[in-house]
Every structure is written in structure tokens, then in C-alpha cells.
Amino acid sequence: MNYFAIKHLHMTAAGLSILFFVIRAYWSVTGSALLQKRAVKIVPHIIDTILLVCGVALSIMLGAAGMQPWVLTKIILLIAYIGVGTIAIKRGKTAKTRGIAAVIAVAIFAYIVGVAINHNPASWFA
Numbered sequence: 858m859n860y861f862a863i864k865h866l867h868m869t870a871a872g873l874s875i876l877f878f879v880i881r882a883y884w885s886v887t888g889s890a891l892l893q894k895r896a897v898k899i900v901p902h903i904i905d906t907i908l909l910v911c912g913v914a915l916s917i918m919l920g921a922a923g924m925q926p927w928v929l930t931k932i933i934l935l936i937a938y939i940g941v942g943t944i945a946i947k948r949g950k951t952a953k954t955r956g957i958a959a960v961i962a963v964a965i966f967a968y969i970v971g972v973a974i975n976h977n978p979a980s981w982f983a
């Protein structure tokens with residue numbers, strides 16, 4: 858696969874990740890049983906793995922240009938997005954906690970998109 862294809866796969870996975878996250882977060886806050894479905898539990902892991910693996914592949918293909926602070930920022934914030942995301946979907950005890958965690962996770966994601974586009978850890982504030 859060439860760079861362009863991997864980049865598109867990376868961006869598609871990012872889009873699907875936030876789309877499915879928002880849907881699951883909604884189900885989590887409203888206490889929907891759909892959240893317990895097998896596919897609903899597995900598919901997001903596959904998407905997030907594709908997102909990360911493609912991101913790492915792109916960094917390696919970029920060589921020195923891929924070893925930049927903005928790339929490290931994305932890796933750290935992707936971990937934060939997933940971590941806060943699990944509070945929103947699973948670990949948060951009350952609907953309110955899960956709702957607040959969901960909003961924070963979406964904000965982290967929006968920040969990461971800014972980091973991606975501007976190639977700068979300061980994201981939209983660069």
C-alpha cells in the first residue's frame with residue numbers, strides 16, 4: 858500500500874472512530890441495551906487499531922519528518938481519547954459522569970484533528 862492509501866485509511870478510521878464513539882456514548886448515557894451487543898463491543902477496537910497502526914506506519918514512512926513533537930502529541934492524546942472514552946462508555950458509574958467524559962473525549966478528538974491538520978502540538982491554537 859502506498860502512503861496516500863494508508864493516509865486515507867487512517868483518516869477514514871478516524872472518522873469512523875468518532876462517529877461510532879458518539880453513538881455508543883449516547884447509548885451509554887441513555888442506558889441502552891444495544892451497548893452490550895457483541896459487534897458493538899468489538900468493532901470500535903478494530904477501528905481504533907487500524908487508526909493507530911496506520912498512524913504509526915505513516916510516521917515510519919515519513920522518516921525523520923515523522924519523528925516530530927506533533928506525532929508524539931497525537932499518540933499521547935489518542936491514548937487519552939481512548940482512556941476517557943472508556944469512562945464514557947463503561948467505567949463511569951452515573952449517566953452524568955459518562956456524559957461529561959463523553960464531551961471531554963470528543964474535545965480531545967477535535968484537538969487531535971487540529972494537531973493533524975496543522976502539524977503542530979498547539980493544534981487549532983497554532
Ligand code: HEM
Pocket residue numbers: 864867868871908909911912913915916919923928931932935938966969970973974
Ligand atoms: C484520534 C486520533 C487521530 C486522528 C483524528 C488523526 C487524524 C489525522 C488526519 C485528519 C490526518 C490528515 C492531515 C492532513 O493531511 O491534513 C492525519 C495524518 C497523519 N496522522 Fe493522524 N490522526 C490520529 C492519530 C494518529 C496517531 C496516533 C499517529 C501516529 C502514531 C498519527 C500520525 C499521522 C501521520 C504521520 C499523518 C500524515 C501527515 C501527512 O502526510 O502530512 N495520527 N491524521
